[in-house]
Amino acid sequence: MIQLLFRTRYKMSLNIYFCGSIHGGRQDANLYARIIKQLQEYGEVLTEHVGKVEIEKEAEKLDAKFIHDRDIDWLETSNVVVAEVTQPSLGVGYEIGRAVAMKKKILCLYRPTNPGKKLSCMIRGAHDGDSIKVFDYKEEELPKIFKDYFAAL
Ligand SMILES: O=c1[nH]c(=O)n([C@H]2C[C@H](O)[C@@H](COP(=O)(O)O)O2)cc1CO
Numbered sequence: 001m002i003q004l005l006f007r008t009r010y011k012m013s014l015n016i017y018f019c020g021s022i023h024g025g026r027q028d029a030n031l032y033a034r035i036i037k038q039l040q041e042y043g044e045v046l047t048e049h050v051g052k053v054e055i056e057k058e059a060e061k062l063d064a065k066f067i068h069d070r071d072i073d074w075l076e077t078s079n080v081v082v083a084e085v086t087q088p089s090l091g092v093g094y095e096i097g098r099a100v101a102m103k104k105k106i107l108c109l110y111r112p113t114n115p116g117k118k119l120s121c122m123i124r125g126a127h128d129g130d131s132i133k134v135f136d137y138k139e140e141e142l143p144k145i146f147k148d149y150f151a152a153l
Pocket residue numbers: 018019020021022023024025047050055059067071089090091092095
């Protein structure tokens with residue numbers, strides 16, 4: 001019951017900006033969709049399109065400046081930024097940098113699956129354990145990570 005009240009309260013008040021690679025590579029697109037579904041338990045995900053398979057076709061119809069300005073507006077109105085940072089993406093790195101400058105609460109999630117690949121120090125090193133958190137994770141750990149993260153906000 002308490003959890004239900006908690007979720008209802010946050011659904012009404014939290015704007016979540018989810019970042020995931022688009023032009024950087026769509027290998028994790030289905031994972032993004034599953035993450036967005038979980039995040040919707042905690043608030044409104046402003047960037048739901050990041051998990052959509054057909055996003056690249058949609059993006060072709062839109063002007064880059066329109067996408068940039070719309071996303072920066074959403075970033076400004078967001079309360080929390082959640083970024084899946086395993087697949088490197090210039091856009092995601094840029095969004096995180098802008099979000100840091102806006103003093104947003106930021107959660108970065110990285111899957112250390114490939115021993116030959118490392119997360120950028122500019123993301124891992126931004127972790128301060130308070131406003132900016134960077135976690136290594138496995139997908140099955142996400143429900144607990146989100147539960148703990150949003151409860152502590
Ligand atoms: O069509 C788009 N729509 C859009 O919202 N974005 C934003 C949201 C994503 O978190 C991020 C992805 O950047 P990139 O495309 O460089 O991987 O940029 C990026 C694009 C394409 O660059």
